[in-house]
Amino acid sequence: MKKIIFATTNEGKLKEIRMILQDLNVEILSLKDLNCNIKIVEDGKTFEENSIIKAKTIMELTNEIVMADDSGLEIEYFNNDPGIYSARYLGEDTPYSYKNQYIIDKLEGVEEDKRAARFVCSIACAFPNGKVLTTQGVMNGRIAYKINGENGFGYDPIFYLPEYQCTSAEISVEEKNKISHRAIALDKMKEELKNTFSRE
Template sequence: MNEETIIFATGNEGKMREIREILKDLGANVLSMKEAGADLSIVEDGTTFLENAEIKARAVWEKTGGIVLADDSGLVVDCLDGEPGIYSARYMGEDTSYEIKNQNLLNRAAKASGEERSARFVCSIAAILPDGRVLHTEEAMEGLLADAPAGEEGFGYDPIFYLPEFKKTASQLTMEQKNQISHRGKALETMKCKLMEYYGGKKDENTDCQ
């Protein structure tokens, strides 16, 4: 693949919309793994978000070359001993709807209140460069497990993740608001700066890269 093409190892269209919006400053063509012809079944057997992100990125990179990014992200609920954590996508089975997954988490946390419902979204991103080098970033978004699902804008666990500073769930935020504060948004912004350095400098004077 051309260096001006970046492949992101996901088939999730919700993620791809966020990713393309944040990485547009790079001026690169951002493709999903399916669009790049690498629609693989990848076994994520790492023990951390970072390990799983690199496993996914390297599996696609071995097929496509070029620059490949992958993320592993999930919801960590403290009163549930960190569940669903690295198993967020596979929690209760990959084919189980998030409506069911979300309600199950709310039911299990029903006796927790206030700060006992503390939770965070974590996102780790790995980038495999054309020469095989790996870049890593990891960021988090702190909040609370909501009392009930709310909002239509997000995906996954967004409807049950409450942000006290906004008095809204992640699903009630606009994409612009969410990208500014989200775990994935922050991790992508950090990765974008690392990629700009790789490309030899800033490609857009409006970025916050140092």
């Protein structure tokens, strides 16, 4: 069985990834599984650049196939901030409960048609032979008026999905894995990997 390292320590993210890639017949390991807590400097200007930096850094350390993602929330009213700085928005150790409330407070009184937002995810897969694959997924929605939902993580409790009439923290993990930015990018990557593995 092939082994792929996914460059994350986020258990919520890893659960999603394993569910989506389960039919690929590969073992997905995290940085926690490797006891690897390297600090990677993400100095790219785009989600794609940052995902490539992460994947290549861990691939060069391990000489294994490594996938990494960079994802974040773009809010149109904030000129697409926090964007690539989503995880570090308002400080690296600031809890999401605070970040979410801060965003809702900043948008107080802003009407619905100006609350457009999207989650963006770029995934890179770096191979020891130097090959790098990248895919991207987007989930569109808007910023909710209040925090809602216990599922998901990060900004999910304030990301409102009009078609579901609830936040992405209120839908089931199974449902989210069909529509999320990460799911879309992972599905594309799964096809790329199937094609790559079939040619080996």
